Amino acid sequence: xxxxxxxxxxxxxxxxxxxxxxxxxxxxxxxxxxxxxxxxxxxxxxxxxxxxxxxxxxxxxxxxxxxxxxxxxxxxxxxxxxxxxxxxxxxxxxxxxxxxxxxxxxxxxxxxxxxxxxxxxxxxxxxxxxxxxxxxxxxxxxxxxxxxxxxxxxxxxxxxxxxxxx
Numbered sequence: 001x002x003x004x005x006x007x008x009x010x011x012x013x014x015x016x017x018x019x020x021x022x023x024x025x026x027x028x029x030x031x032x033x034x035x036x037x038x039x040x041x042x043x044x045x046x047x048x049x050x051x052x053x054x055x056x057x058x059x060x061x062x063x064x065x066x067x068x069x070x071x072x073x074x075x076x077x078x079x080x081x082x083x084x085x086x087x088x089x090x091x092x093x094x095x096x097x098x099x100x101x102x103x104x105x106x107x108x109x110x111x112x113x114x115x116x117x118x119x120x121x122x123x124x125x126x127x128x129x130x131x132x133x134x135x136x137x138x139x140x141x142x143x144x145x146x147x148x149x150x151x152x153x154x155x156x157x158x159x160x161x162x163x164x165x166x
Contacts, residue, residue, distance in 0.1 A: 001073035002139035018130035029133040031140030043152035053138040058165040
């Protein structure tokens with residue numbers, strides 16, 4: 001799971017730049033739907049943008065459900081963003097049920113004291129928020145790097161912190 005961090009005044013310019021990367025009438029960028037040549041191009045453009053990324057990685061075996069691993073990554077990512085005093089976090093909306101599950105997790109983390117009340121958290125569709133495309137590209141490049149295909153991550157590595165939860 002990944003987050004990109006920007007300064008608020010850069011939001012409009014970064015979103016316009018990300019929008020310019022879409023092909024044709026495609027409503028969004030999605031890492032897995034792009035060719036390897038386009039992925040390299042997108043990674044290079046994102047590397048030139050005024051943003052940085054954080055990726056939480058939990059390499060798990062079959063005994064750990066993917067949703068459990070995702071929850072651990074989300075918990076750690078939110079704690080990191082909170083420590084950095086990021087004021088607003090947008091999580092990619094998946095479905096009403098899954099968003100509600102994420103909300104319950106956020107509430108539990110807040111109750112435990114591991115997440116302050118200073119950080120505002122919301123959900124948005126990836127069709128509505130281009131910054132989610134950048135996070136998708138950062139996590140995609142990181143995943144490929146972990147699988148031994150480092151070309152895209154090599155472009156981003158100076159701007160991306162990887163947190164291993166294992």
